[in-house]
Amino acid sequence: MRAVQTDPADVLRAAAWMLGAVLSFSAMAVGGRSVSFELDTFEIMMYRSLIGLVFVVCVAWLSGAHRTITTRQPGLHLLRNVFHFTGQNLWFFAITLIPLAQVFALEFTSPLWVLLLSPLILGEQMTRVRVLAACVGFIGILIVARPSPDSVNIGMLAAACAAIGFAGSIMFTKRLTRTETLTCILFWMTLSQSIFGLICAGLDGDIALPSAASVPWLVVIACGGLMAHFCLTTALSMAPATLVSPVDFTRLPLIAVIGLVVYDEPVDVFVILGAAIIFGGNYLNLWSETRKGRPAVARTR
Numbered sequence: 001m002r003a004v005q006t007d008p009a010d011v012l013r014a015a016a017w018m019l020g021a022v023l024s025f026s027a028m029a030v031g032g033r034s035v036s037f038e039l040d041t042f043e044i045m046m047y048r049s050l051i052g053l054v055f056v057v058c059v060a061w062l063s064g065a066h067r068t069i070t071t072r073q074p075g076l077h078l079l080r081n082v083f084h085f086t087g088q089n090l091w092f093f094a095i096t097l098i099p100l101a102q103v104f105a106l107e108f109t110s111p112l113w114v115l116l117l118s119p120l121i122l123g124e125q126m127t128r129v130r131v132l133a134a135c136v137g138f139i140g141i142l143i144v145a146r147p148s149p150d151s152v153n154i155g156m157l158a159a160a161c162a163a164i165g166f167a168g169s170i171m172f173t174k175r176l177t178r179t180e181t182l183t184c185i186l187f188w189m190t191l192s193q194s195i196f197g198l199i200c201a202g203l204d205g206d207i208a209l210p211s212a213a214s215v216p217w218l219v220v221i222a223c224g225g226l227m228a229h230f231c232l233t234t235a236l237s238m239a240p241a242t243l244v245s246p247v248d249f250t251r252l253p254l255i256a257v258i259g260l261v262v263y264d265e266p267v268d269v270f271v272i273l274g275a276a277i278i279f280g281g282n283y284l285n286l287w288s289e290t291r292k293g294r295p296a297v298a299r300t301r
Helices: 008-035 041-063 074-094 100-107 110-121 128-145 154-176 182-201 215-238 241-263 269-292
Strands: 002-005 296-299
Touching: 008 100, 008 215, 008 241, 041 074, 041 182, 041 215, 074 100, 074 154, 074 182, 100 128, 100 154, 100 241, 110 128, 110 154, 110 241, 128 241, 128 269, 154 182, 154 215, 182 215, 215 241, 241 269
Parallel strands: none
Antiparallel strands: 002 296
């Protein structure tokens, strides 16, 4: 084993890209709730992926990036997109049933799965500070969600299971960034998930058409999804997944404010306290990595 060094400037750039993903995912949540009253989750995913596929193909063709779309990693693309399609459907389902802050809080368990699986799947080094930062963030999540046998419902279970799907997506995205371009990853994501969505939405023999009011929101969802994955994939190409993923915790305070302003979802003292603890875990992780100067990621020769 030997260490591959990551420049501290790349760590900060990766964090900035993840903040772009945070904003994009938040826009998706608002859009998803806005169209959920007339479209089911499979239909949302189908329209989102079809719109996204058109954008990806147009941009790739105009920029010449279509030449980088390859077929050399079909298995990894399939695994990544099955995990993501499952997680995203459960996520869209959960945001219609429970407060947005609670959905995001439960979703944020995905970095814990990343931390546990990264050494096995990605060969990344597990450090004490990274484990501590994830644990601190998870404590904050528990304070916000406050799960109990009486409070657990299908919405909470859907959000929790979505986190596992997103963790798998992160793992295989990181693997793909070693050999594939962003254009290639996004193309196969939108194409495969368009097919998945069409099949699942058509199982009941009735695919609903969006109303004129829903079309703009579907565009927001599609663009937000593409931007989120572009930002996420760029961040993962710059820094280890165990460092990049915890930055996503910053979505919680942002979505809590959105839920309060847009949907009149109350923000109580536990949400504020949990968000502060989550921010503390993120700050600890970033501070430690940049202070070391050149954080290491283990890999075999």
